[in-house]
Amino acid sequence: MVRVEFLGPIGKEPLELDITNLSELSDILKSDDKVAHWLETCAVALNDTMIKDKQITLKDGDKISLLPPVCGG
Amino acid sequence: MSHLQLFDGDLPVEQITNAWYDDFRLSNFGAIITFVGVVRDEDGIDGLSFDIYEPILNSWFDTWQEKAKENGAIVLMAHSKGDVLNHTSSYIAAVCSPKRRVALELIDEFVEDFKASAPIWKYDIIDGQRKYAKERSTAIDGAGLLS
Numbered sequence: 538m539v540r541v542e543f544l545g546p547i548g549k550e551p552l553e554l555d556i557t558n559l560s561e562l563s564d565i566l567k568s569d570d571k572v573a574h575w576l577e578t579c580a581v582a583l584n585d586t587m588i589k590d591k592q593i594t595l596k597d598g599d600k601i602s603l604l605p606p607v608c609g610g
Numbered sequence: 611m612s613h614l615q616l617f618d619g620d621l622p623v624e625q626i627t628n629a630w631y632d633d634f635r636l637s638n639f640g641a642i643i644t645f646v647g648v649v650r651d652e653d654g655i656d657g658l659s660f661d662i663y664e665p666i667l668n669s670w671f672d673t674w675q676e677k678a679k680e681n682g683a684i685v686l687m688a689h690s691k692g693d694v695l696n697h698t699s700s701y702i703a704a705v706c707s708p709k710r711r712v713a714l715e716l717i718d719e720f721v722e723d724f725k726a727s728a729p730i731w732k733y734d735i736i737d738g739q740r741k742y743a744k745e746r747s748t749a750i751d752g753a754g755l756l757s
Contacts, residue, residue: 545661545731546742563756576757580750585665589752603756604663606747609689609730610647610701610721 539595541566542602547575559591562601572603580604614671615688616662620698626688630704634684639706641713645721647701649694655734657695658743663729670728674720683707685720693735727751 539556543549549571556562559581566572581588582602583595595601611633615626627644634642649658671687678685683705690700703721707713726748733740 544663544729546733546744559756566756577754578749579756580753581755582666585669587666587750587752589755591755602663602666604666604729604750604753605731606744606749606753607726607728607730608732608743608747609660609724609728610732 538597540600542600543572543575544602545605545607547572547579547603547605557595559593559595559601562595563591575603575605578606613675613684613686614668616664617688617690618692619690620694621688621690621700621702623699623702626702627704630686630706634706637706638708639683640708641710642704642706643710643713643717644702644704645717646699648699649696651696653734655696655736656738657693657698657735658700659693659733659735659740660690660700661731661733662689662691666729674723678705678707678716678720681707681712681716683712683716685716687724689730695735 538553541552541554554565566576582604583593584600623646631642674685686704688702694700703717705713705716705720727750732743734743
């Protein structure tokens with residue numbers, strides 16, 4: 538299972554999903570009314586490392602984090 | 611002392627900056643430049659509130675420490691978690707370097723990249739409620755991967 542966490546203001550509880558790539562995750566989240574409108578502005582981390590390449594293979598125990606727009610300071 | 615410090619609520623500015631000065635003035639740095647961010651009273655807010663995702667903040671900060679080290683410098687940072695009322699501080703950044711020019715340039719880059727990349731989310735506090743500061747927030751480079 539892959540754990541998916543939604544950080545900051547998204548305000549959604551984590552999901553545990555049986556997926557192997559980011560395209561599957563994208564399809565699932567696009568159909569989630571609470572998350573879909575965040576996707577365009579969210580960055581993505583795999584196991585706490587930021588990623589920019591969608592062509593990765595997910596394995597059991599991986600953690601994906603969605604990071605909405607930031608504003609520290 | 612950790613070069614990255616997180617506090618619940620507003621920052622004890624004098625304590626933090628005095629400690630940095632005391633710790634690093636003996637390290638033969640000729641320039642210590644400190645930036646203190648203060649929460650302003652504007653748009654009817656009582657203050658700001660912050661969420662932080664610490665694992666990625668730590669790795670972002672470590673990358674900056676490596677960059678500073680290449681210039682013979684170090685970076686320091688303190689930030690608040692939770693609520694910070696108007697006219698108090700939520701953010702302090704500093705650069706210590708042998709020469710002023712490196713410190714002046716690094717503090718500018720460091721603070722700007724912090725605003726664009728550090729995994730921290732800001733909320734206005736209005737009438738006791740937290741409202742995400744969406745319009746003032748910046749999408750992190752690479753955003754939209756799942757859209």
